[in-house]
Amino acid sequence: xxxxxxxxxxxxxxxxxxxxxxxxxxxxxxxxxxxxxxxxxxxxxxxxxxxxxxxxxxxxxxxxxxxxxxxxxxxxxxxxxxxxxxxxxxxxxxxxxxxxxxxxxxxxxxxxxxxxxxxxxxxxxxxxxxxxxxxxxxxxxxxxxxxxxxxxxxxxxxxxxxxxxxxxxxxxxxxxxxxxxxxxxxxxxxxxxxxxxxxxxxxxxxxxxxxxxxxxxxxxxxxxxxxxxxxxxxxxxxxxxxxxxxxxxxxxxxxxxxxxxxxxxxxxxxxxxxxxxxxxxxxxxxxxxxxxxxxxxxxxxxxxxxxxxxxxxxxxxxxxxxxxxxxxxxxxxxxxxxxxxxxxxxxxxxxxxxxxxxxxxxxxxxxxxxxxxxxxxxxxxxxxxxxxxxxxxxxxxxxxx
DNA sequence: TGGTATT
Numbered sequence: 383x384x385x386x387x388x389x390x391x392x393x394x395x396x397x398x399x400x401x402x403x404x405x406x407x408x409x410x411x412x413x414x415x416x417x418x419x420x421x422x423x424x425x426x427x428x429x430x431x432x433x434x435x436x437x438x439x440x441x442x443x444x445x446x447x448x449x450x451x452x453x454x455x456x457x458x459x460x461x462x463x464x465x466x467x468x469x470x471x472x473x474x475x476x477x478x479x480x481x482x483x484x485x486x487x488x489x490x491x492x493x494x495x496x497x498x499x500x501x502x503x504x505x506x507x508x509x510x511x512x513x514x515x516x517x518x519x520x521x522x523x524x525x526x527x528x529x530x531x532x533x534x535x536x537x538x539x540x541x542x543x544x545x546x547x548x549x550x551x552x553x554x555x556x557x558x559x560x561x562x563x564x565x566x567x568x569x570x571x572x573x574x575x576x577x578x579x580x581x582x583x584x585x586x587x588x589x590x591x592x593x594x595x596x597x598x599x600x601x602x603x604x605x606x607x608x609x610x611x612x613x614x615x616x617x618x619x620x621x622x623x624x625x626x627x628x629x630x631x632x633x634x635x636x637x638x639x640x641x642x643x644x645x646x647x648x649x650x651x652x653x654x655x656x657x658x659x660x661x662x663x664x665x666x667x668x669x670x671x672x673x674x675x676x677x678x679x680x681x682x683x684x685x686x687x688x689x690x691x692x693x694x695x696x697x698x699x700x701x702x703x704x705x706x707x708x709x710x711x712x713x714x715x716x717x718x719x720x721x722x723x724x725x726x727x728x729x730x731x732x733x734x735x736x737x738x739x740x741x742x743x744x745x746x747x748x749x750x751x752x753x754x755x756x757x758x759x760x761x762x763x764x765x766x767x768x769x770x771x772x773x774x775x776x777x778x779x780x781x782x783x
Numbered sequence: 784t785g786g787t788a789t790t
Contacts, residue, residue, distance in 0.1 A: 453788065453789065453790095454788095455786085455787090455788055456786050456787090456788095457786095459787095478790095480790055481790095482787090482788090482789080482790060484787085501787095502787090503787050503788090504786075504787050504788090505787070505788055505789085505790095506790085507789075507790055530786080531786060532786080534786095534788090536788090538788090538789065538790090539788090539789070540789085541789050541790065542789080545788085545789065546788095546789070548788090549785090549788080551784055551785090553784085575788070576785095576788070578785065578786085580784080580785070591784070591785095592785095593784080593785060595788070626784065626785080627784055627785095628787085629784090629785080629787040
């Protein structure tokens with residue numbers, strides 16, 4: 383499997399690196415983000431853009447808009463608050479960090495086990511001490527691929543009831559209408575935060591259905607009044623515009639049945655296919671006599687492998703040794719390299735105490751054996767800048783835990 | 784009727 387690693391600087395700027403097998407997905411994802419361009423950028427430049435909609439831009443910009451508080455969207459379902467903190471903590475000191483979780487499952491009378499306690503809603507907030515670090519986090523981590531997701535990092539708008547429930551569901555769109563045209567149609571009613579057109583998974587053709595999230599609910603209301611049952615320019619049929627279903631208003635019944643359907647589900651996708659191809663479970667079984675129909679860690683946490691000396695297994699996941707990193711390597715490059723392969727819980731660049739430069743190696747902890755093994759198989763021997771990486775499970779011999 | 788966007 384070929385993996386192209388281009389130069390570190392451009393990786394850090396674009397945050398768009400991904401292993402080859404997922405190239406198609408990445409392009410599709412990035413296109414979405416790019417066609418979101420203007421609105422994404424506006425969001426990223428939150429304070430100044432927000433100001434443009436206010437009557438006294440300078441004052442409201444400086445008083446209301448935080449330059450340290452970020453919202454992070456499209457996080458992998460299984461990413462924890464600690465992992466979020468670890469990822470964003472690699473940029474700078476964090477004042478606070480919160481992964482937003484579902485309230486129904488989180489406070490349920492039903493069960494308080496980790497598996498059922500408050501499912502991640504896929505977004506969170508990171509508040510930095512220093513505004514410069516917040517800006518750096520946007521530049522470095524926005525667009526980062528983690529598992530099957532491409533995260534979005536932008537300034538959080540000041541929390542307010544007026545920005546809630548501002549998401550619209552639009553149907554009956556001409557199949558030829560692009561996301562840009564959809565935005566053009568709706569932008570007359572306010573500032574668009576996100577837009578999306580749903581496409582057929584196989585053909586890629588528009589399903590004529592989309593979403594528009596406005597900055598404020600009143601803007602969404604005006605758009606319904608103005609566009610519902612109207613024909614867009616050139617269209618033969620009128621469109622339907624209404625408030626989108628709010629996923630958080632799903633019944634607890636639906637949520638619980640969802641949990642039952644896939645209590646331990648990771649995002650398999652291409653990873654699972656890769657894993658199957660490599661027959662990694664069998665390899666593990668042959669090498670160590672360990673059954674890993676699921677990731678060993680997932681069976682009962684730390685104890686399932688207690689006392690079994692397996693390289694790379696550190697008790698909290700699978701520790702991977704990454705050798706031949708450049709002196710200026712930092713944690714974010716490790717997140718970018720390993721994140722697309724699966725659940726990464728921690729990354730660490732080992733630095734010289736005096737110079738603070740990377741000593742040439744680092745560690746990555748991944749939750750699932752299969753994903754770690756695919757990452758190693760893919761990244762070992764590949765060129766990062768002018769260096770060829772050596773990637774393996776951490777051995778006890780080389781470095782003590 | 785989303786790749787769960789305001790704690």
